[in-house]
Structures are given as structure tokens and as C-alpha cells.
Amino acid sequence: xxxxxxxxxxxxxxxxxxxxxxxxxxxxxxxxxxxxxxxxxxxxxxxxxxxxxxxxxxxxxxxxxxx
Numbered sequence: 001x002x003x004x005x006x007x008x009x010x011x012x013x014x015x016x017x018x019x020x021x022x023x024x025x026x027x028x029x030x031x032x033x034x035x036x037x038x039x040x041x042x043x044x045x046x047x048x049x050x051x052x053x054x055x056x057x058x059x060x061x062x063x064x065x066x067x
Contacts, residue, residue, distance in 0.1 A: 001060060003062045006055040017032075018032035
């Protein structure tokens with residue numbers, strides 16, 4: 001799996017998980033949804049993504065996401 005796809009998969013899973021937890025447990029879980037969204041926005045401007053650093057350290061290949 002490429003680095004970009006791993007990051008997108010992780011962000012999507014975290015967003016869905018937080019939405020489910022907000023529905024089932026507490027509305028406070030929507031803060032996680034907001035955090036994930038804000039992190040995606042800042043990484044699109046700065047190029048800095050903590051999740052990408054972790055996945056790269058785990059061996060994900062840095063390749064174009066869409067080709």
C-alpha cells in the first residue's frame with residue numbers, strides 16, 4: 001500500500017469511527033471528527049502529516065496516490 005493511500009484510509013476510518021461513537025456513545029466524539037478534518041486541511045497547506053510520518057516509518061512506499 002502506498003503512503004498516500006494509507007493516510008487516506010486511516011483518515012476515513014477515524015472519521016467513520018468518530019461518527020459512530022458520537023451516535024452511540026457521546027456527541028463529544030465529534031471533536032475527533034473535527035480534529036481529523038482540521039489535520040487534513042493543515043497538511044494540504046503545509047505538507048506536514050504526522051500519520052504519513054508513522055506510515056513511512058512502517059515501510060509504506062511514497063508514490064503518487066492517483067495516477
